[in-house]
Every structure is written in structure tokens, then in C-alpha cells.
Amino acid sequence: MLAGDLAQSFATVTPDSDALAAVRAMASARQPGLIVCDADGRPYTVLPGSQVLRFLMPDYLQDNPTLARALDEGASDELCRQLENVTVRDLLPHPRELDELPVVDRDATALEVAAVMARMHTPVVAVVDGEGPAGRVVGAITASRLLDHLLAPRAPR
Amino acid sequence: MLAGDLAQSFATVTPDSDALAAVRAMASARQPGLIVCDADGRPYTVLPGSQVLRFLMPDYLQDNPTLARALDEGASDELCRQLENVTVRDLLPHPRELDELPVVDRDATALEVAAVMARMHTPVVAVVDGEGPAGRVVGAITASRLLDHLLAPRAPR
Numbered sequence: 001m002l003a004g005d006l007a008q009s010f011a012t013v014t015p016d017s018d019a020l021a022a023v024r025a026m027a028s029a030r031q032p033g034l035i036v037c038d039a040d041g042r043p044y045t046v047l048p049g050s051q052v053l054r055f056l057m058p059d060y061l062q063d064n065p066t067l068a069r070a071l072d073e074g075a076s077d078e079l080c081r082q083l084e085n086v087t088v089r090d091l092l093p094h095p096r097e098l099d100e101l102p103v104v105d106r107d108a109t110a111l112e113v114a115a116v117m118a119r120m121h122t123p124v125v126a127v128v129d130g131e132g133p134a135g136r137v138v139g140a141i142t143a144s145r146l147l148d149h150l151l152a153p154r155a156p157r
Numbered sequence: 158m159l160a161g162d163l164a165q166s167f168a169t170v171t172p173d174s175d176a177l178a179a180v181r182a183m184a185s186a187r188q189p190g191l192i193v194c195d196a197d198g199r200p201y202t203v204l205p206g207s208q209v210l211r212f213l214m215p216d217y218l219q220d221n222p223t224l225a226r227a228l229d230e231g232a233s234d235e236l237c238r239q240l241e242n243v244t245v246r247d248l249l250p251h252p253r254e255l256d257e258l259p260v261v262d263r264d265a266t267a268l269e270v271a272a273v274m275a276r277m278h279t280p281v282v283a284v285v286d287g288e289g290p291a292g293r294v295v296g297a298i299t300a301s302r303l304l305d306h307l308l309a310p311r312a313p314r
Contacts, residue, residue, distance in 0.1 A: 020308065027305035032189060032280050049300025053275035056307075057268075065272035069265070076268050080307050108226070111214075111233050115222035118210035123189050123280055143206025148184035150213075150237050151177065 003113050004106030006149060007127040007139030012037045015044065015089035022088050023052050032123045032142065036088055041136035043103050043126045047091060055091045056082055103128055106138060110149055117143055160270050161263030163306060164284040164296030169194045172201065172246035179245050180209050189280045189299065193245055198293035200260050200283045204248060212248045213239055260285055263295060267306055274300055 012035045013022040026034050033048040056079050061068050102122040104113050106129050124142050128135025169192045170179040183191050190205040213236050218225050259279040261270050263286050274282055281299050285292025
């Protein structure tokens, strides 16, 4: 089975997308992150959910999470309002942390996808249709989806 | 809402669990990883799916994933058979990569969970009932579940 067959539809956004809408869509679909594409549909980066939380949470809370206990729901709402009127670009780490992207061609084999995912320690890879950086994203494969396929009992041949 | 309310049931395993059964259960439930507990139910570590793939894929394929294209289904089965007759302990990186664990108390607030997840860059935290290292795992919270809660539109108060 090839990457194109394993890929599941996955919401993609651009750096100019509204951040709150993008993160809400990711969260309600229980996706582990956002696939960010440029305006031509070419993959730009993958933004994991934990990176969104890094944007929301001030450093002093990340350094000492128990301090968050003292904050009430109003403070929580205030932190989340940081996503209003900003774009996905504002959520991205600067500079982009990885030059290499977790991307595979739709013709990649399952083992090739596994090698990319293992190499890059990523929970999700984007699947593109078309060569290298010119490819457009057609879906994504999570580590659990891939392992489910690789480890499925097969009828004896 | 507290961590105990946000937590969803999540299969836990011990270092002595059968690796193939554990990974199959994780994959079929589409969980992003395995929560590994010791025999007393205390959290030991969280093993992401990509780490399982690192165990399966030889270094030369991780270094050059396109080489995997030359391998057929038989080679794929052979790689996956590495999970047979081994335990979860064999999948764990040596030494354990993190001294700190992505674990929160069931009484932690949502913001505290967010701070831990942001700090540790993890897609999932374990929720324990009981103090610190003596706590038993009662479930887990993913980044998307947490963001879905934090960003839900609230009725005006």
C-alpha cells in the first residue's frame, strides 16, 4: 500500500489563515497538529499542537506549571484571546526549526513513510502529489495509522 | 474543568508487556503513543509512536528513506517481526531520555496541563490519581483535546 492510499484528509492552512479558526478546527478534529502550506498548496511546515500551547502559555508558567493553579477561568480566557486577530504565521517558531519537512510523495511505500517518520521523530507526515518542493498536499499519515497498517495480520500467501 | 475530567481512558502497558500486542492496541485505537507504567501502576514513561518506528527501522533506512522503496512486502513483514517475542522494555530508548515525565495530577487545572504540555513539547500527558511519583495513571489528555476545551466558545457570564 502506498502513501497516497494510507493518507487521510487533513485540514491544511496557510500562514495567512486566521489562527483561532485553524486551531479550533485542528482541535475539534482531534488532529495532532496543523499542516501549513503556502498559497500554492506546497507544504511549508507542520505545527504540532504543543507548539500552539507554547504560543499561548507565558514562559513563567512553562517554567513552573504549578503557578497556573492560581489562575482562574478569566485568566484562561485572556490567554486564549491571544489567538484572536492573529494568523498562523504568528504561531510559527522563528526561525523555522527544521529545514527538512516531514513530507512524502504519494507513491512512497509504507516502509519509506516509516523511515521518514522514524528519522524525523514526528507524529504525522504530509503526503504530496508531485515532485519534491513543488508537490501539493493531498493528506497526511499519523504514526498510529501507519503502524496499524504495518502490523495488520496478513492472510498467508 | 480539572485534568481528571478532561482525561480520556488510554491503554497503559508495563515494561513487561508483549510489544506486538501493545503496539497493535495503540495503533488500532489511533493513540499517539503508549503510556508505560511500572507494575504498581505508576507512570514510567510515555513512548510515542515514532519511537516504535525507530525500533523497527534500521539506521540505514532512517538515514536514507528512499532506499526503502527497493524493499518488498516480505522485507516489511520481516522488519515488523522484530516486535514478536520482545517486550515493551526492548522498545524503550536507553537510557530513558527524560527524567521529567509528562504527568499531571487529576486535580491540575486545564491551564496547568497546558503549561506542562508546552514545557515538555509532548502530544499527550498522563493523568495520575495521587501525589507525585506514587500516583496511578487514570487516563491521558492529548493536546487537541485540551485545546478543544480551552478554545470552546463559552456562554457569556
